[in-house]
Amino acid sequence: MLSEKEKKTLAGRQGALEGAFNGLDLFMDVGGASTLFKVGTHEWLVLKNAIGIRNRITHPSNSSDLNISNSDLLHLRSTEVVILELFASSLEGAGQALLRSASSIQEQQASNDKPNRVPGSN
Numbered sequence: 392m393l394s395e396k397e398k399k400t401l402a403g404r405q406g407a408l409e410g411a412f413n414g415l416d417l418f419m420d421v422g423g424a425s426t427l428f429k430v431g432t433h434e435w436l437v438l439k440n441a442i443g444i445r446n447r448i449t450h451p452s453n454s455s456d457l458n459i460s461n462s463d464l465l466h467l468r469s470t471e472v473v474i475l476e477l478f479a480s481s482l483e484g485a486g487q488a489l490l491r492s493a494s495s496i497q498e499q500q501a502s503n504d505k506p507n508r509v510p511g512s513n
Contacts, residue, residue, distance in 0.1 A: 423488035441470040
């Protein structure tokens with residue numbers, strides 16, 4: 392079991408849920424797309440509950456915290472689906488943003504490559 396000092400140290404750290412949110416947010420921002428993972432959404436709550444299960448069995452307060460119920464297992468399986476969907480949607484959104492950026496660059500280069508015409512010349 393954790394001592395009070397260890398609990399205080401852990402409480403001061405960024406939580407796993409916030410870390411996941413910040414990681415996806417940074418990935419999407421770098422790709423030029425909006426974050427799909429929003430605080431308070433269904434996905435946020437699913438991950439929050441899964442992290443709660445993880446924390447309960449990783450840092451038990453008593454022996455019953457180590458029990459993993461069928462409900463816990465079902466929830467963790469649904470969490471897997473949510474995580475995979477978030478990553479797939481994030482990759483798709485970032486990919487689309489990068490394609491838009493590439494298209495814009497190509498259009499800009501094409502307009503720069505047009506020969507300058509002198510007025511009155513043929």
